[in-house]
Amino acid sequence: AKDEDGRTPLSYAADNGHTVIVEVLINKGVDVNAKDEDGRTPLSYAAEKGHTDIVNLLINKGVDVNAKDKDGRTPLLYAAEKGRTKIVEVLINKDADVNAKDEDGRTILSYAAEKGLLGIAKILIDKGASVIDTKSRKSQSLTSQPLRIAVMSGHTAFVHMLVDVLENIELNTNTNAKLNTTDKIKIIHDTLNDTLPRLKIRVNMINQDDSIYYQHYQLILAKEYPIEKVRSVIKEGRGLIEKKRMESEKVS
DSSP, X not given: OOOTTSOOHHHHHHHHTOHHHHHHHXXXXXXXXXXOTTOOOHHHHXXXXXXXXXXXXXXXXXXXXXXXXXXXXXXXXXXXXXXXXXXXXXXXXXXXXXXXXXXXXXXXXXXXXHHTOHHHHHHHHHTTOOSSOSSOSSSSSOOOHHHHHXXXXXXXXXXXXXXHHHHHOOEETTTTEEOOXXXXXXXXXXXXXXXXXXXXXXXXXXOGXXXXXXXXXXXXXXXXXXXXXXXXXXXXXXXXXXXXXXXXXXXX
């Protein structure tokens, strides 16, 4: 039976971590893939909340690990976004799609980038998550959605990690095309150029000197590579922010 939101007793039990109740309901033969009005399954709730035992129970009963809700979000996306490392590993080992996209065209890795979840990102990349988009929305250039979002979100360590991955990647996993050094640098360059207009708007909306975005604004303005130049610009940006803060404190 479903309530007005289309949710079943199993959905609520999975959501609230009631392992024994979940087990009883499953043994009674309830539909483990039943979706509510938002298109969410019991697995998506359990994955989001970090209920590993329940996730395993549902998987053992043949649940669809790649079921999407109305927004195109999968259980793996919910788990990754919340930093549920163990569940991310469990789902991937059961063939969850690491490159699934939601209705906005965003990848699971891009959500990890937004939150700065390095551990989750490394698992996803190790299991085949693509760091390269097929195309930029504005051009035919290859870009990196996760890198763009990591820059926009101000996660410096994440930016460094993705740059390292892009420097060493051998194939575009979207097309299996081989990438040479020039290709890799161009992907990074085009990604940063693609990010610039949006980041300019964000920087102008806030106090530039006190914003973590300032360092990334400088990063994007860097016109020369290799990658060490990008890293040095990040460092310089951080130093400038700190200098401005110290000067402000002396004045006050």
